[in-house]
Amino acid sequence: MLPSVIVFSALAASALAIPVDPVDKIEFASCEYPNNTANALHMYSCSTSGDTIEVKWVRVTDLNGVDIYPIDPKQPVILELAAYNNGPDYADNKADVRIFEYQKSWQTGVCGWAEVPTFGQLNGIDGCEFAHNCPLTAGDLDLKIELDLSPYANIISMLTANSAIQIQISMKDYNPGSSHEEITCVVAQLKIV
Numbered sequence: 001m002l003p004s005v006i007v008f009s010a011l012a013a014s015a016l017a018i019p020v021d022p023v024d025k026i027e028f029a030s031c032e033y034p035n036n037t038a039n040a041l042h043m044y045s046c047s048t049s050g051d052t053i054e055v056k057w058v059r060v061t062d063l064n065g066v067d068i069y070p071i072d073p074k075q076p077v078i079l080e081l082a083a084y085n086n087g088p089d090y091a092d093n094k095a096d097v098r099i100f101e102y103q104k105s106w107q108t109g110v111c112g113w114a115e116v117p118t119f120g121q122l123n124g125i126d127g128c129e130f131a132h133n134c135p136l137t138a139g140d141l142d143l144k145i146e147l148d149l150s151p152y153a154n155i156i157s158m159l160t161a162n163s164a165i166q167i168q169i170s171m172k173d174y175n176p177g178s179s180h181e182e183i184t185c186v187v188a189q190l191k192i193v
C-alpha cells in the first residue's frame, strides 16, 4: 500500500512540475483584428471578371437607421448597400454565404480565417424571400436589407464573442433561362460581440 501511495505522489509532483507557458496561452486566445475591424466594418469585392454587380459600400445600422459597431449577430440589423448593376434586371437571385472566424492556427500559430461549418444551411438562400431585394434593377442600386440571423442560432452559437468574422456572399442569377452564373461577390469583415 505505502509504496503505491509514494509512486502516486511522485507522479503527481512531476505532473505539477511540467512548466506551463502562460504567454503561449494568452497568445492563443487573441489575434489582432485584421483590416481595422476593431473599429469599422471592412468590405471588399471578391468578384471575378464576369460579375455584373459592383458593391461600392456597405453600412450596418439598427432597425432605426442608427449606425452600429461592433455587431451583435443575435440582433436583427439593416444592411445598407450601394451598388451598381452593369447587367440586366434580375427578377430572382440566390446567394451562397460562407462564414469564417479569425483564429490562430493550432499547427502554425499564425492568425488566419478558419471556415465555420454551416452544413449547407447558407447555400442557395433566396434573395427575394430572405433579403426582399428583388428585382435588382439595372444601374444604381441602393438596397436596404433587413438581416435577421435568428433562424441560424446554431451557427451563431459557434462564433466566438469579441472576435473578427468574415462573411462571404456570392450572389447568382436566377432569372428564367439563366445558367445561374455569379453576378456579384462580396466579403465583409467585422467585429462581433
Ligand SMILES: *[C@@H]1O[C@H](CO)[C@@H](O)[C@H](O)[C@H]1NC(C)=O
Pocket (backbone or CB within 6 Å): 034, 035, 042, 043, 044, 189
Ligand atoms: C484585408 O483586406 C484586403 C482587401 O481590402 C484583403 O485582400 C486582405 O486579404 C484582407 N486581410 C485579411 C487578413 O483578411
